[in-house]
Amino acid sequence: MKRTLAYLSLLFILGxxxxxxxxxxxLKFGPGGEEWKALRYTDDYYIxxxxxxxxxxxxxxxxxxxxxxxxxIGEATVLFTAIAGAVALFRPWRRDGxxxx
Numbered sequence: 001m002k003r004t005l006a007y008l009s010l011l012f013i014l015g016x017x018x019x020x021x022x023x024x025x026x027l028k029f030g031p032g033g034e035e036w037k038a039l040r041y042t043d044d045y046y047i048x049x050x051x052x053x054x055x056x057x058x059x060x061x062x063x064x065x066x067x068x069x070x071x072x073i074g075e076a077t078v079l080f081t082a083i084a085g086a087v088a089l090f091r092p093w094r095r096d097g098x099x100x101x
Contacts, residue, residue: 028069046063056062 046067047059050059050062050067052058054062054066056066
């Protein structure tokens, strides 16, 4: 029974992935889709106007810190929170009467 349920779950997940990957039904993200055209416009804008608007010398750093600054701050916050949670979770617990070495 468990094996049958596992096979059915695997088949369902595979079907969902195939549906999403099919450009006719699922995600319309590819060389001909509208999302692709919007990304190409954004890329072209960053490349042509990035250095003159920001004034930096490295286009990758300019995009990460100037154009996508809020996103970068959000990612850093999530990373810091995950590290702080892992440190708090895995540090040794001490009771009030234990000796500190």
